[in-house]
Amino acid sequence: SLCSRLAFVRATCQRPWQQFLALRRRRPSLHSACAPELLDGAPTMCDRLRVSCVLLALKAARSAQRPHIVLLLADDLGWGNVGRHRSGDTPADRQAAVEAFTPHLDALIGDGVELSRHYAYSICAPSRCALQTGRHPLRVNAKNTGVLSANPADDVSGYAGIPTNMTGVAQKLKAAGYVTHFTGKWDAGMATPAHTPAGRGYDSSYGYFQHANGYWDKRGRIESTGAVDLCLNQFHDFFEENATYRGGVLDPAALDASCSADAGPDPPCYAEKLFKDRAVGIIEAHAAVQDASPLFYMHSFHLAHTPLNVPQSYVDAADKRLAAHGFAFDDAGRRNYSAMVSYLDGVVGAIRTSLEQTKMWENAFVAFASDNGGPLYLPGSANNHPHKGGKYSDWEGGLRTVAAVSGGVVPAARRGAAYKRVVAVADWYGMFLNLAGLSGRQLDDAAAAAANPELERMGLPTLYPVEAADGLVWDVLAGGGDGDAQQQPFHPSLQLSQSALLRWPHKLVTGIQVFSNHTGVLYPNCSTLGGPLLPWYNDSKVFDEHLDWASDDALEREHLWAEDCGSGCLYDVSEDPGEARDLASEQPALLASMIAELERRNADVFLPDRGGDDVAACANGVRVGGYYGPWIASDDYYTGPFSPKTPAEEKTDAEYVAAVEALARPFVEASALAAARALFPGYGRDPLIASFDRCLNGTGR
Numbered sequence: 001s002l003c004s005r006l007a008f009v010r011a012t013c014q015r016p017w018q019q020f021l022a023l024r025r026r027r028p029s030l031h032s033a034c035a036p037e038l039l040d041g042a043p044t045m046c047d048r049l050r051v052s053c054v055l056l057a058l059k060a061a062r063s064a065q066r067p068h069i070v071l072l073l074a075d076d077l078g079w080g081n082v083g084r085h086r087s088g089d090t091p092a093d094r095q096a097a098v099e100a101f102t103p104h105l106d107a108l109i110g111d112g113v114e115l116s117r118h119y120a121y122s123i124c125a126p127s128r129c130a131l132q133t134g135r136h137p138l139r140v141n142a143k144n145t146g147v148l149s150a151n152p153a154d155d156v157s158g159y160a161g162i163p164t165n166m167t168g169v170a171q172k173l174k175a176a177g178y179v180t181h182f183t184g185k186w187d188a189g190m191a192t193p194a195h196t197p198a199g200r201g202y203d204s205s206y207g208y209f210q211h212a213n214g215y216w217d218k219r220g221r222i223e224s225t226g227a228v229d230l231c232l233n234q235f236h237d238f239f240e241e242n243a244t245y246r247g248g249v250l251d252p253a254a255l256d257a258s259c260s261a262d263a264g265p266d267p268p269c270y271a272e273k274l275f276k277d278r279a280v281g282i283i284e285a286h287a288a289v290q291d292a293s294p295l296f297y298m299h300s301f302h303l304a305h306t307p308l309n310v311p312q313s314y315v316d317a318a319d320k321r322l323a324a325h326g327f328a329f330d331d332a333g334r335r336n337y338s339a340m341v342s343y344l345d346g347v348v349g350a351i352r353t354s355l356e357q358t359k360m361w362e363n364a365f366v367a368f369a370s371d372n373g374g375p376l377y378l379p380g381s382a383n384n385h386p387h388k389g390g391k392y393s394d395w396e397g398g399l400r401t402v403a404a405v406s407g408g409v410v411p412a413a414r415r416g417a418a419y420k421r422v423v424a425v426a427d428w429y430g431m432f433l434n435l436a437g438l439s440g441r442q443l444d445d446a447a448a449a450a451a452n453p454e455l456e457r458m459g460l461p462t463l464y465p466v467e468a469a470d471g472l473v474w475d476v477l478a479g480g481g482d483g484d485a486q487q488q489p490f491h492p493s494l495q496l497s498q499s500a501l502l503r504w505p506h507k508l509v510t511g512i513q514v515f516s517n518h519t520g521v522l523y524p525n526c527s528t529l530g531g532p533l534l535p536w537y538n539d540s541k542v543f544d545e546h547l548d549w550a551s552d553d554a555l556e557r558e559h560l561w562a563e564d565c566g567s568g569c570l571y572d573v574s575e576d577p578g579e580a581r582d583l584a585s586e587q588p589a590l591l592a593s594m595i596a597e598l599e600r601r602n603a604d605v606f607l608p609d610r611g612g613d614d615v616a617a618c619a620n621g622v623r624v625g626g627y628y629g630p631w632i633a634s635d636d637y638y639t640g641p642f643s644p645k646t647p648a649e650e651k652t653d654a655e656y657v658a659a660v661e662a663l664a665r666p667f668v669e670a671s672a673l674a675a676a677r678a679l680f681p682g683y684g685r686d687p688l689i690a691s692f693d694r695c696l697n698g699t700g701r
Helices: 002-012 014-026 028-033 051-063 091-099 103-110 124-133 169-175 257-261 271-287 312-324 332-357 427-435 446-457 472-478 526-530 553-559 588-602 616-623 647-663 666-690
Strands: 068-074 113-115 179-185 204-208 239-241 246-248 295-300 364-370 403-406 417-419 494-497 500-503 506-509 569-572
Touching: 068 332, 068 427, 091 312, 103 332, 103 364, 103 403, 113 472, 124 169, 124 427, 169 179, 169 295, 169 427, 179 271, 204 271, 271 295, 271 332, 312 332, 332 364, 364 427, 403 472, 427 472, 500 588, 506 588, 569 588, 616 647, 647 666
Parallel strands: 068 295, 068 364, 113 417, 179 204, 179 295
Antiparallel strands: 113 403, 204 239, 239 246, 364 403, 494 500, 500 506, 506 569
């Protein structure tokens, strides 16, 4: 990776390279430190580099202008829902290629470097916390926890999301002189002001806290979050932070869901329209500032997470594209998902156009990734073909996600290439800091290290150090591993979850894995809906406690398409990316070695007691105008203004707070949870399933 950095300096920074050559002339011993062909003009990289040569390269790289960094993070994007991942000449293949309409994303990847082995976590929040902190998911947040969670006994890690004393990537970049902005889905904590994007170093933020909200009404309802929280899902989840305001978004037009019926091309209250406009505004405003600091902007899409809300114009356009080729959708969920991905693609195009028009593209590093694989359950409606499985599983379809780097910073010789070495979702932290001129100990988290002695004294979980790869970005940009992907200098092994380990090229998968099917080229379809085993959702919650969809475990596993790998299934994912051939019986020694390594690593999983839903968050939501937001140590956080309330409204609010406080009593809460678990499988499940999807050809439900 250090040699790659030198090659990158030579390819992209002519002046620093000339400085290096001058230094070499003064110090002839440097000539033998690198392969002669690297120094004399050929594009080949040297295999070894002495420390003295490395230090000179680092110094030269830092003298160059630091790039703007733009991160585009998709939500629940299926591998097979991207056009460049579709091929084949059967009618189904051709239709799938038309449905996966992503010309802007395809061009972004084609003009950059695709990270073909990018591994995230199988669900949203752990991936997002890993990206923000540079820790692998299991070392920062191992599961999706409700935003209302709080444990008073642990004021560092006793909340959802990132522990308070971990330093975020935006904090690091801000300290390095970057201007930082955030838009979209946060999903990395909310309990205190320190958990918000502003608390993590973003100069401004505009988005929502939870796994999802309504694209139209911006509320955290059950159809968005898949859960019933202690506040009974009563509030808007739409917030804004900047130099003069902190609190819920007050713009009435942004909260007016009536535009969902708008037949126009881009209804103004659609969440992604608001995020797109904010993105373009941030870029244009930054470009207008003379001698501006470099920009770090994170655009965190809601798309293509449920609920499958999208402007009707995009659905109509999807139908027209298929009809022009003689095809038609047979499934409403698949059609909506296709339309949503098309909208996402248009936002990618709008952000790129803005960067180009403002002349920022030439000095921009643009990253794209999805936080996990696409969901196969209804109504998720994604497709990870040809990979096995999807979101919530440890198969490639759940963990191996669409990812790329692009922008003017990518050397011309690298554009259109694929980087074949393993990249972990936590590595974005290291890549961004490297681009800002930070490396080595500069990536360390002093605040986390300082908190650990007191945490240890109190018997609380201590915080893990930064684990993001240092120097990987230079390897990507210089072409490391292109000829030999078997070499994995950054991740010789990578723990993917508590049940999976990657030791390239072999992957260990253990235990019961949900959503273990290979879907067809076109999925979901009417056969899915007409079959006996509809794929159920597996993460429903009431008061942040799991809610089973059946009282019969065997029945539930069938509907979750579960496969039991027991102590271990073993695959060569280089030769067998579809994970079709289990090698466990053929390579018992390797299997045993990987099982032992996974067991050792599982002893270090970060699992603090994050507590349960805190009723104080509900009273705070009422106090601040009907919004989810920080409620602990937040007296000075909200700036207002809060709209005055009528006596009738005050009475209604008081009754609501009294009701949720009564519900929060342990006996009442436990009784309500028990009732939900008893009644839902028999009375609530089937009507809910019936609302998820429908056939469009008249032969299904």
